[in-house]
Every structure is written in structure tokens, then in C-alpha cells.
Amino acid sequence: MRVEIVNTVIPSDAIVAEMKAGSDGAVCVFDGIVRDNTRGRKTLHLDYEAYFDMALEQMRGLAAEAVTKFGVRDVALVHRLGRLVVGETSVLIVVASAHRGAAFDACRWLIDTLKKTVPIWKKEQFVDGAIWADGEPFPEGIGLSRAAEVGARVADGEPFPEGIGLSRATEVGARVADGEPVPEGIAAGGSETRR
């Protein structure tokens, strides 16, 4: 398995070529490239940064999991950091397998999971300003427990250390008490239901 985080151009063609072996019937490639706009706002470039050691460990875990979960033969997972301009590859995923179904499924699962769990962020530079991309909500089990659970725990009287934790606990408790709905996967994007 080839799992890397690089600061230079990803040699997509070379990686795809070296992934092919005699027992493969399919090689599925996801080449993620920088688009020229976000929601119609013109993009100049993107700056990617990572929690490098953790991101690499997470990516290694995903590659290994894809092999066991989908029964594919081999996986390459390469992410680039630093400044990327429109059209450049930010992430390359290559899955080699005896059969195409498993290759497609593993490839899709890898990019979808990477985008939710691997600690990499991008700042989007537009002609008229820059923002950190909102990111995707963390899945259950990776993000922190939901406010409702915290509220329940506070009600149980779990002590917070002296001098810290108080304001937050009160805030969360109050919000839960108000009966505000806390839908699944609330996080950044699903916040229309919030006030």
C-alpha cells in the first residue's frame, strides 16, 4: 500500500501505472482536483494543512481497512498539502482489484471517509477574501458526544474539575432543558434547525 502526504505535485499517471498487477481486473482512480469556484465564488488557490502525524496514521488505517472491508488487492492514497491552484490534484486514490464492483465501492468509501475523518483542512482564497472551508460533520464515534448526552451526564452530577467546565456545562444543560432538538449529525452544515 502506498500512503503518503506530500508537498509536491502528485504524479498521478505514474502511481496508477505502478498499481497495476497481473491478477487485477480493474483499477479505479479518484483524482480530486481544485475547482475554480465554491458556490459560484471564484477561487484563486487553496492552502491545505494537516495534523501530519495523525493524518498519516488515519490514512494508513483507511487503506488497510479498505483492503479487508472490500477485498481489494491494493490501495494507494496520496494527499498533497500547501498551496494548490485550479486543476491541480489534491488527493489521489487508486484501488486495484480482481473485480470492478469492489474497486468502485472501495474507492468511493475511501474518499467519503477521508473527507470526514482525516485531519486535513483547507483555506480557500477567493478574489474577494479567504475562508477556512466549513468541513464535513464528524461521524458518530469520532466527533464529541452530542449536547444531549452531555446534558444527561451533567444531570447525573458528574463533577467537573474546579474552575473549569462550569460555564460550558451550564450552557449545554440550559439548551437541553429548553427542549431544543439536537438532530443526528447536527454539526456545521445541518444547523438550519438551530436558532
Add this chain to the structure above:
Amino acid sequence: MRVEMLYFGVLKEYFAVDRETVEVPAETTVEGILSFSRERTSNVRREELDSAGRSSVWDVLAVAVNREYAERSTVLQDGDEVALLPPVSGGAGTERRGA
């Protein structure tokens, strides 16, 4: 005890540093360090909303302790590396959300 704090994405801008050592009481939990950290950035609270102005990063972030995702109840040890992680945005493109 002391823990090493790491900040990423927009949080790095809130704290104006990408890492620092902080002194916290023994047996501080992830929940505790979150409250402590949030309080310290109260001067930038107005900027906490996401680009659509909807949710605070503090409600959606994850915490890693020694490079593993942690729970709110995780108890910190002296010397731990604690990273505050906004929702990640690796890969390509930004999905259209709320559409």
C-alpha cells in the same frame, strides 16, 4: 500538570498560535479543556460562526489526545498532546451543503 495544545484551521487564528503548553489541574477531562480553551478565546466569539453564520466551531469540533480521537470524558495525563480539530476538509472540492 501540563499538556501540549495544538490548534488547527480557524482555531489557529483564534489562538494566534498553532501550539502552546498550558497548565491545567490534575484529572482534567477533554470536556474541561474545551471549556478552558473556549473561555480563553471569548474575545473572538463573534467570529465563531461558520461561513454561513450558523454554527459555532466549538459545537462541531473533535478532540484528539496523542493523535487518537477522544471522548469528552477522556481524562488527560501530564504531557499529553491535545489537538482541537475543526471539521475536516481534506480531499477535493467542498460539498454544497444545506441545498
